[in-house]
Amino acid sequence: MHKEHTLTKNQQIIFDLIDKSPEPMKAYSILFNVQKKGIKAPLQVYRALDKLVEIGKIHKIESRNAFIACHNSSCQVANATAFSICEICEKVTEISSVGLSKYLANFKDKDGMKYSKYNLEFFGLCKKCTLK
């Protein structure tokens, strides 16, 4: 199990915003949305984001420079993330497949290098966009 982290004020404000968002949020969009709550500078946002990523409450979608809340039960997967991304509507879904995570967690390359972490992003069309 993982340690519970008490979020600080800024971290909580920013987490709540991302958590409520139906889509990944970008840093400066977050900044814009929390300015009324007293968070005025990019660094305040980035620092909170860094911490939230570190403790697994949110994940960064690297190909989009955007952040989404982790919805895996207990956010234990900060080091093993997989997402599906629709290339039309940009909908992003976190994939939770036991098979996939087992396969990747145990994957070893030719040199026997063992990994402590991975991030996987799948691209394609979501159901809705396929039908259009």
Place this chain on the structure above:
Amino acid sequence: MHKEHTLTKNQQIIFDLIDKSPEPMKAYSILFNVQKKGIKAPLQVYRALDKLVEIGKIHKIESRNAFIACHNSSCQVANATAFSICEICEKVTEISSVGLSKYLANFKDKDGMKYSKYNLEFFGLCKKCTLK
């Protein structure tokens, strides 16, 4: 099989530079290195990079905003990329594992969404850095 692409002058200059580099190169480092060859503006670099990525001659390491040449025999894997990244020395290696690529190419999520593309980045310590 894939169509052979004749690279344009700018594309060739930039590809050659990346191809010779032992490590992933960042866009502005590329720009700096090709200025003597007449490529003066960021856009010229980004346009060539976009094209080279599109045709599979190079790949973007999303978590690093950097580019490496594809070393898979015929660059057929523009849509299916996997890399290992050392978190200390930042060495990046393209993984070519038939098992892995088969597994991922056939992966379907719960909704049956089929993917046309994926990018996987593993993080850990390379051999050298493990021994330190």
Place this chain on the structure above:
DNA sequence: TTTAAATTGTTATAATATAACATCATGTAA
């Protein structure tokens, strides 16, 4: 309770990437 560690606030700036527009080159179809 004082010390270490983490967080905050702030200004400035670095690094990454694209918009908009004019021009030039190349292929191809009438």
Place this chain on the structure above:
DNA sequence: TTACATGATGTTATATTATAACAATTTAAA
């Protein structure tokens, strides 16, 4: 050949993403 479409180029300006540096404050442990 001409004219048309397409893609590539060159250029200036600007948008977007992210970090450096430093001072002050809060929090959590020893």
